[in-house]
Amino acid sequence: MDKVWERLQPGRREQVRQPQEAREAMEQHVAISGVPSGTTPGPEPAVDAGVASYTSPEIRRVLANMRVLVALFAAVEVSSLSSSLSATGRVGAMAYAVLGYAAYAGWLCWIEFRGDRLLWPRLTAWVDVAWILVFAWLAAMHSSLLMLLFFPVLFAAVSFGFLSGLLVSLIAAALTAAQVMVRVQDGVAALPEAMLPPVLILVFGPVVAALACVGMRINEQMTIAERLLALLDPRLGVARMADTLLRTLAPRFAADRGWLLIWLPGSEARLFRVGADGACAELHGELRATLIDALGRLPATVAAAHQRTARPRRWCFAAHVGLELARRRASGAARVPMQQLAELLEARSLLALPICRRSPHPNWLVLDSRRRRYRSRDLELLSAVMDPLGPLIENAGLLECLADEAMATERARIGRDLHDTAIQPYLGLKYGIEALARKAAPDNPLRADILTLQEVTVGELHSLRELVSGMRSGTSAADNALAPALQRQASRFTELFGLDVVVRCDAGLSIGRRLAAAIFPIVGEALTNIRRHTGATAAQIIVHDHPQTCELQIRNAHDPAAAPAAFMPRSIAERVHALHGSVRVELQQAGFTDLIISIPKGPAARASAP
Template sequence: MERQGMVIADSPLDKDAASSVAQSDVAYSQLVARIRLVLTVSAVLVAVLDHPGPERANLTALLVLSVYAALCAAVYLFPRCQPRWSRGKLRHRLDVAVSVAVVAAVGPAEIFPLVFLLFAIVVASLRYGLAEGVRVTIATVFLYYLAAIVTLPDVTPARLLLRAAVLLAFGRVIAQLGEMHILAARRQALLREMNQVANPRFGIDRSMTAALERVRAFFLADSCLLLLDDHDSGAHALRTVRACGPALAAADPIDPALARAMLPAPHTQVLLYMRPWCRWGALGGCALGHGGARAAWAPHDPARLRQLADLLGATAFISAPVSFGRGKGRIYVAARTRHLGRGDALFLARIAEQGLRAIDRIDLLDRIASDAAGLERKKIALDLHDTAIQSYIGLQLGLVALCRKAAPSNPLAADLDKLVSMAADVIAQLRDEARRACGAAPAGDTMFLAALRRQAARAQATYGVKVRIDAGANVALGDRLGAEVLQIVREGISNICRHTEATKASVALRCSGTMLRIDIINPHGAHAPPAFQPRSLSERASALGGAACVRQDGANGTIVSVEIPL
């Protein structure tokens, strides 16, 4: 079922995040506990003081209600010592089970049991949405009908069926309202997260990838694509984020013909396509566009959207126009299931209009900062050449002259040759740094891993320390973060070579969720070193929003851990 409003959508939702937020609200939980206590105590009083009919109340049901009322009072009075049954879905499901005792004790003819049952449906729906609300509604109606037949065999079945039907209808409506409540909370949370983009120090690629992944996960889709054109060159670039894909999705240039196929006219419309159930009819399918002067849903070219769905490999997709900087394009959310609706498409347009603006501002600031940094790097490279490199060249020439004066039988000849070699390596490294400062950062993670291995080989050749590089398969850093991590690893290896007697070390890089962890490990022998904190590594990690710490493992090793949020 589809609706045109932006608040209602028909996509399945992941209720875990929304329900955890709801349960963490102490005031809301206390209010629910208070209402539950009032209803349970009222049920006991009605069963004792206002029981219908000449016979006495069911003593077993009354005992169950009394025990449950005592438990509800304990939960309300001592919220910090809540038992397991008062947390999660077990809470309202237990309310449904206790409703049998309410019907048995009070009687199905009274309005009070229906109020108690509706309360359980409301709590389940507002916390967990449509699916849980419907399950609780069906269980409530079944138990209500069963308890009434067992406890009161003389009751008219038609009256019970009428009450059950009314309860079922009200429960379904309440569950839908709970779905809308959770959906609105999730949409607000998504827009808030879109404004809290990834660390801008790491460039536009990581920020855009994080934003597209949030959109894909929100709609429970298989992929999310962003197609943008370059206003100056007219070229098109496509960025694709898939489920369980890499943490960094770069913008790849695409053929102009493919770009035209993915930009159907009119370019300002919001699109919704759902493939029909069968090829010979339109049952269950739709091809709609929203926008323009009428600002309403209207039929769109089904053949064109069907071709686009085949291109995306999807059964259904939604799309909205995007204006990003000086470029324009479209954002697509594609799925192999049929759960996307009109509300989803309109909310995607809202995301494209509001949620991506923060990334657009970061892109602009990134270009300004890159230009300023480029000029500053050139100045630093010139200063580096005029000061450090020239000085090391002079030192190297002096060492070479000293080696020529020393006879081959001189016991210091080998050490002097080693010093000359080390000076040559330092000069080459400084020249590499100067060239890299003048030019652009190396592209790709392959260049990053190659630089790490070169640093490890240099440590072994110069200091005799064998360094093992262990980079996880999911480590995708990009240019900026890769350059920062390379400096951190280089500093860590240098500390091991200069300040320890270790002959081997290892560097492990792992990405878990939104955190990059770097472990630099070296054995310290039988005696652990005194507690210390590497100042340079800590300052670099702090500049990236992370932290560095030192700990000792159980295998006589020292571990310097650096964590950087992504």
């Protein structure tokens, strides 16, 4: 335990001084924020890769306000050029043009203030270009008004990416050059001087678009990182952090599926998956082992994006992009393992990023999208977002390890106390009943009852010894402890109460001792309810072992002609919900009542188990 404590990063040790109080405080905070306790915030809505920035209300409001500033600048230019415009008789037309653009900018501000969406948002930048060219034409191609064309380039790049900004700059430069040539042919302007504005727009327009995209990328990185830092808390455990990470990052990067491999020193590898519906679950079994093996073949220092087309093409761009994270340069070291991973997952566009690279086994974040083609900028953005979050994942695993060791130590102490306080009285009771059985003659009518009581006492003593032995060992590894315990419980109900109980368990049932100890009293209470509240003389206990849950089905017969009313055993439901499970009652038409209980095998259930 001391070694685990020493590995905790500075500034995080105080989080484990009072884990129970901290967990309760966090649950209160989440509940106040509008999210039910014990759950994680829902996934963000999916974002189209082409309009990621446009979906931000803050960005749209800023751009609408900037259009108002453009209208004000045009009005100031009109007032300064009033003398020259009056000579050509264009003062009125220029004033109407400025007022029209101001009304257009005000309408956009009103739309954004109300939170409405435009029908064709990509047209706004082209409308800006048209208005500014009208200003310049009416002002006899005044250079200061032509410089306003940089604003539509900025608007398009911020809203829809670099390519949109580049297209606007090229077309704006071409239209400006066409206006200049018309003016030159009319003899109004001289060619070398008049061509300066379109050349400036052609040269510096792409620069403005590139700088705008860089700024938006930094802003997006800060936004994602701030949101994740606000949601993530190592005290809530690895599973909760993985759930939050996947459900937040997958919509942000238009991913249909996502996987997060967390493999910390001194613990087993854990693999989490999120689907297109936003549901996150921990993987088990053969699929987990196959994916971990495939991820283990990836280079630990290279992030990669791989494109897998449905059919081979003769002419295509490079289908693989690799980025060496330490030196920030291109690398092809992950080409072959990424291709194998993409074929295994049947992924169209796959992104893999190593995180927590200081560990012996790097953790991996993998995203798959059929709507977005991942590129090097996605690798850089995701790497910058995940770098400060890696220590949080490590601390969550170390805190869980520390909590497990503390629980094992406490269980061992309780086991020693139980051995001294509970088993010794049971031994005295057992010896007393054995002495009474020896005194009872074979023809004594109570001898059969005494022998039955002796068998029950021996069975209970055996169960108690098994429980204490498991607690004293401090382990909670999965074994077959549940099936024998249920068999003994069924035999006891049959002998004492005449209720014929049949137990059926899946082959290879493997349930941890702590979870088995939590399930055992639930089954006992269900059998007691059948004995007390029904006329059934038989019951069945069916245990199904699923990869992520343990499902119990407790069945008893009822009269098909007089089926009982719908009900829910409150005490059992409270026990199951404390284990983060679910319970339901099904009244079958064939004359059976099924109590179906599903309990997860994850850390939440184990932490809640006694």
